[in-house]
Amino acid sequence: MMENIWWSLPLTLLVFFSMRRLAIKFKFPLLNPLLTSMAIIIPLLLITHIPYARYFAGSKILNDLLQPAVVALALPLYEQLHQIRARWKSIISICFIGSLVAMTSGTAIALWMGATPEIAASILPKSVTTPIAMAAAESIHGIPAISAVCVIFVGILGAALGHTILNILKITNKASRGLAIGNASHALGTARCIEEDFQEGAFSSLALVICGIITSLLAPFLFPLLLALFG
Incomplete structure (x- = not known):
């Protein structure tokens, strides 16, 4: 050792x-x-x-400490449960569309620029948390290590610039901001949301979980389709 x-x-x-x-x-x-x-x-x-x-x-x-920290994200979710129940259809729709855009955009651009299928598969799950991204990449014959690097890069980018972009676009609703950041920038973006606002952090946590599930389920079916269209 x-x-x-x-x-x-x-x-x-x-x-x-x-x-x-x-x-x-x-x-x-x-x-x-x-x-x-x-x-x-x-x-x-x-x-x-x-x-x-x-x-x-x-x-x-x-x-x-990472695992108990992730579990602790359940607290803000619980405190926003009444709003989540009232808006669950919109939340699921937003996360589904956001996951599709995140997977499709990165993979299509990579293939268009001449990346190999293996590299494109590694980029596809870039917007979800690292363990899910690595497992999803492996299931479509990507390289988990490259996926982990992409996840970190996207997370840092979203945490650093996400709120600035939302402010420029004049998006002020806390739930919308949280869902957008959690969708695109997973745990790192969520941590930044929690620093900004408790409600924003709760919806970002929710998006992190839902998008992770959607990505892991759709990646094996979506990647062959993208490969056929852009490969």
Whole structure:
């Protein structure tokens, strides 16, 4: 087993919370704490020649907290249950259309630009959370590792720029904003929504779950169709 480094956890926490204070102070979209933290830690690991496995082992507790954090998303959902019951048809329709657009757009563009079917299959589930995306990509003969990278990229992009785009489009309804971000940017976008507004975070959590289910069910049927049309 590779030996961990004791300072990786304090370093991660120090960098993240420093970048979070910076983001709160300047309120610039690209100063997203996750993005800026990665921009600091990755070059540091490369300069010091520290393997990622050693760094990860030292801060593994943060990864272990991910599952209870996801379960905790059930609380805001429960508190918005009355609105969800009243709007469930619209919510399902929005998530279904959003999932189709997310899968179709990325895959079609990749194939149009000359990507191999394997790469296109890896891009298709980019807008759902990592475990679902990796499983969906594997089911259509994609590369799970590439899917994971795409998921992280899309999540950071949505967390950094999603609210700015919604503001430009003058979309102010909390439920609509939450569904849009959760649909496109999964857990990272949802975390940003929770920081902005409790109701927005609840609907983003809901979209995250529903879109994940829709994507995992439709991906095996949709990808061959897209391959025939754009391949």
